[in-house]
Amino acid sequence: MEKPDNCILVIFGASGDLSKRKLIPSLFDLYRQGFLPEKFSVLGVGRSKLTSTKFRDRMAESVEQFTESEPVKKEQLQAFIKSFHFISVDPSNSEDFIKLKSKLETLDARYKIGGNYIYYLAVPPSTYQPIIQNLGSQGLQKENSSTASWKRLIIEKPFGYDLESALKLMKAMKKVFSEPQIYRIDHYLGKETVQNILVFRFANGIFEPLWNRNYIHHVEITAAESIGVEGRGEYYDGAGALRDMVQNHLMQIMGVVAMESPSSFDSTAVRNETVKVFQSLREIPHDKVSKFAVRGQYTTSVIKKEIIPGYREEKNVAEGSRTETFAAIKVFIDNWRWGGVPFYIRAGKRLPTRVTEVAIHFKPTPHFLFAQDSKEADGLNQLIIRIQPNEGLALKFGLKVPGQGFKVQNVSMDFHYSGLANTRVASAYERLLLDCMLGDSTLYARGDAVEACWKFVDPILQEWQNNPDLKVYGYPAGTWGPREANELFLEHGVEWRYPCKNLVDDGVVCEL
Numbered sequence: 001m002e003k004p005d006n007c008i009l010v011i012f013g014a015s016g017d018l019s020k021r022k023l024i025p026s027l028f029d030l031y032r033q034g035f036l037p038e039k040f041s042v043l044g045v046g047r048s049k050l051t052s053t054k055f056r057d058r059m060a061e062s063v064e065q066f067t068e069s070e071p072v073k074k075e076q077l078q079a080f081i082k083s084f085h086f087i088s089v090d091p092s093n094s095e096d097f098i099k100l101k102s103k104l105e106t107l108d109a110r111y112k113i114g115g116n117y118i119y120y121l122a123v124p125p126s127t128y129q130p131i132i133q134n135l136g137s138q139g140l141q142k143e144n145s146s147t148a149s150w151k152r153l154i155i156e157k158p159f160g161y162d163l164e165s166a167l168k169l170m171k172a173m174k175k176v177f178s179e180p181q182i183y184r185i186d187h188y189l190g191k192e193t194v195q196n197i198l199v200f201r202f203a204n205g206i207f208e209p210l211w212n213r214n215y216i217h218h219v220e221i222t223a224a225e226s227i228g229v230e231g232r233g234e235y236y237d238g239a240g241a242l243r244d245m246v247q248n249h250l251m252q253i254m255g256v257v258a259m260e261s262p263s264s265f266d267s268t269a270v271r272n273e274t275v276k277v278f279q280s281l282r283e284i285p286h287d288k289v290s291k292f293a294v295r296g297q298y299t300t301s302v303i304k305k306e307i308i309p310g311y312r313e314e315k316n317v318a319e320g321s322r323t324e325t326f327a328a329i330k331v332f333i334d335n336w337r338w339g340g341v342p343f344y345i346r347a348g349k350r351l352p353t354r355v356t357e358v359a360i361h362f363k364p365t366p367h368f369l370f371a372q373d374s375k376e377a378d379g380l381n382q383l384i385i386r387i388q389p390n391e392g393l394a395l396k397f398g399l400k401v402p403g404q405g406f407k408v409q410n411v412s413m414d415f416h417y418s419g420l421a422n423t424r425v426a427s428a429y430e431r432l433l434l435d436c437m438l439g440d441s442t443l444y445a446r447g448d449a450v451e452a453c454w455k456f457v458d459p460i461l462q463e464w465q466n467n468p469d470l471k472v473y474g475y476p477a478g479t480w481g482p483r484e485a486n487e488l489f490l491e492h493g494v495e496w497r498y499p500c501k502n503l504v505d506d507g508v509v510c511e512l
């Protein structure tokens with residue numbers, strides 16, 4: 001495995017939740033597998049008045065609390081955090097960035113880094129622009145071709161709030177950093193199972209010939225969560241399911257499912273193909289939004305004798321809020337491969353279980369020979385790609401039930417990731433952080449792709465915000481969303497797949 005160049009990882013918002021739960025534990029996992037650069041340092045940045053010693057103590061606690069894979073060895077942990085430092089910087093104070101520059105020069109000389117820095121913006125989106133601007137005013141984005149030193153910027157979703165703000169953010173970033181320096185993280189792309197869609201499609205000869213409008217009837221992409229807003233009411237109420245899940249994670253998955261085969265497995269070639277998918281999305285006109293998109297909000301319900309408050313009763317959610325906790329959309333990709341094949345995408349909170357999956361529904365046989373004994377002509381052939389939990393694949397088809405007659409039963413040939421090897425599966429952040437250090441942006445979202453996705457969802461967001469006639473349908477917490485979401489499907493005579501029927505998650509893993 002190639003070792004990344006020596007570098008300093010500068011984490012803005014190092015005192016926050018994302019650093020504590022994801023970034024630092026992922027770095028620790030990389031460290032103990034020997035994947036970090038020979039010379040490596042973390043510089044935590046924030047308004048907090050932390051000393052470097054206090055910062056190291058806090059990061060050590062995070063590793064102990066949030067590293068799941070193996071028990072943490074004390075000596076290893078101490079060796080890992082010994083090159084961690086902290087500096088107090090206010091994102092909006094340009095003077096503070098002079099201090100930051102000087103601190104980076106000191107650390108660079110001390111650890112013999114050679115000028116390679118990654119700036120990770122693990123801060124609220126409102127601070128992205130001042131940070132980027134201030135980095136630029138100190139020349140901290142400048143690369144040096146004679147020493148081959150590089151600078152990279154990782155930004156967290158949301159990449160904007162709507163098309164207009166996304167374009168504004170992009171313009172501000174491009175003033176300082178060039179596109180190849182920008183790494184927009186969408187942690188779904190870092191998930192092993194999403195990457196496996198690429199391998200499944202392009203390493204096998206048997207599925208790709210079927211992967212088109214001639215054989216596929218429709219595609220479903222579902223991201224269900226059984227939890228509610230869990231104390232993040234303020235953030236969620238300003239976002240909603242379409243912005244929080246669909247515009248980024250689920251559309252990125254759709255890109256991987258629908259793309260053409262790239263000419264090589266290189267970041268430009270792969271991302272050229274996904275962006276073509278987004279650029280081929282059939283625009284939804286403002287006056288047709290109700291035909292292509294449905295939104296819902298969970299209402300009070302009793303689950304296992306416990307009263308579950310409705311969304312509007314959650315803390316920090318506005319009274320009478322019309323923010324959707326469930327969104328379902330019907331999407332068409334107008335190209336030769338997918339012409340006429342609907343992609344149904346849904347995401348929601350307080351659904352019966354936690355599951356993310358892609359379901360490919362193949363067309364039925366042109367004539368069903370066994371109708372005398374069976375009614376199961378439709379829905380026999382499905383491929384389920386389970387992204388989480390219980391990661392795996394299941395191919396469903398009809399077989400004869402033993403005995404008299406010809407009764408056809410749907411059976412499943414399935415594969416579970418856990419059965420592949422006794423190998424630890426890297427977390428998405430681990431994979432993506434290492435890719436950035438290696439300069440590989442294949443699994444990061446490119447600017448043109450983000451823009452195309454915003455262009456597609458923007459009319460829906462605008463109509464939902466401005467048109468009081470477009471209803472927010474209620475659904476009792478613990479059910480599969482509003483009934484109205486089914487109406488999207490009527491013209492095709494099919495329904496959503498219900499991975500677990502209407503059972504409320506019992507900690508039981510939903511079968512493939």
Ligand SMILES: NC(=O)c1ccc[n+]([C@@H]2O[C@H](COP(=O)([O-])OP(=O)(O)OC[C@H]3O[C@@H](n4cnc5c(N)ncnc54)[C@H](OP(=O)(O)O)[C@@H]3O)[C@@H](O)[C@H]2O)c1
Binds near residue numbers: 047048124
């Ligand atoms: N948490 C997650 O699991 C998660 C998942 C996906 C995406 N994200 C994204 O990742 C980013 C960070 O998330 P987070 O949950 O870690 O955020 P957070 O805990 O709310 O904030 C991170 C840090 O940013 C600094 N900060 C907060 N408000 C600020 C302000 N108004 N001005 C300047 N600095 C401020 C604080 O550090 P100081 O007080 O020291 O300055 C805080 O510790 C966000 O963009 C979020 O959308 C987070």
